[in-house]
Amino acid sequence: MRFSKEEVLKAMKHSIIVSCQALPGEPLYVEEKSIMYLMARAAKQAGATCIRTNSVRDVIAIKEETKLPVIGLIKKQYEGYESYITPTLKEVTELVEAxxxxxxxxxxxxxRGDGTTINEYIAKxxxxxxxxxxxxxxSTYEEGVNAWKCGVDLVSTTMSGYTPYSLKVEGPxxxxxxxxxxxxxxPVIAEGRVHTPELAKAMLETGAYAVVVGGAxxxxxxxxxxFMSAIK
Known part of the structure; x- marks a missing residue:
């Protein structure tokens, strides 16, 4: 079952969206089976009302476990593409089916490796x-405004500091x-380097619709x- 746009926006409003992701090569990535549903279970028990996750298997497992709205993406690097978050229609279709x-x-x-612009991609x-x-x-103000004009439903600052031309700051x-x-x-979603509860609270006080917290x-x-870096 897929939640409606109204239900999703109601669930995430003024909340912490917990990002539960593990990529191949990371300690919590298990080849045989997704275990991210356990992270999502903990997030739900703590009060989270929306989860963000990567891959079809984690979308399915987390929806089944939590019954919460799930923001899905697929991280995949293609030759010729600098972007890697749901970069082609193939990944979009897989997430729709999940x-x-x-x-x-x-x-x-x-x-973009297929020769299209981001505007053409969104339109398709x-x-x-x-x-x-x-x-x-x-990653930038101009990109956010452009995406809004293309008709997206939410804008998230996920990529700020992670493109060569965006502002590099230590925190959010x-x-x-x-x-x-x-x-x-x-809705504007604050995401990226939100390492403490205080920073998350400050982002909501700034006016963000919701805040995504993952690594922390x-x-x-x-x-x-x-922790290890701090004591060194």
Whole structure:
């Protein structure tokens, strides 16, 4: 069952969206079976009302476990593509079939291997799946405004600091969130380097519709590394 756009937006409003992801090569990635549903179970018990995750198997497992709205994406690197978050229609279709409630995709202006622009890509998705709820992962103000004009449903600052041309800051990009809130009339989701509860609270107070927290909750290697770095 897929949640409606209204149900998803109600669930995530003024909340922490917990990102439960593990990629091949990471300590919590198990080849034989997804275990991210356990992270999602913990997040739900803590009060989370929406989960973000990567891969078809994790979307399916987490929806079955939690019965919560799930933001799905597929991280895949293709030759010729600089973007890797749900980069082609193949991944979109796979997530639709897995019944992801929201699909997140890279909406930066970086080069696309199929020769299309991000505007053409979004238009094609909306043509094929007009009722699909789309989250634009962007890195700059211009990319966020462009995605909004293309008709996405949510804008997230996921890629801020992770493209060569975006602002590099140690913590969350508060200024980008503030500027987007003033410019667009769709929910702005704060994501990226939200390492503490205090930062998450500050982002919500800035006016973000919701805040995505991943590494600070669900990636023990990153958490442990921050502690080790601090004492060195």
């Amino acid at each position: 019944e992801a409630d929201v699909i997140a995709l890279d909406c930066t202006m970086r080069r 998705i909306k043509e094929l799946y007009p009722d699909l709820v789309l989250m634009a992962d962007i 990009d508060f200024e980008l969130v503030k500027k987007l809130i003033e410019a667009v009339d769709i 909750i669900t990636r023990p290697f990153e958490i442990a590394t921050r």
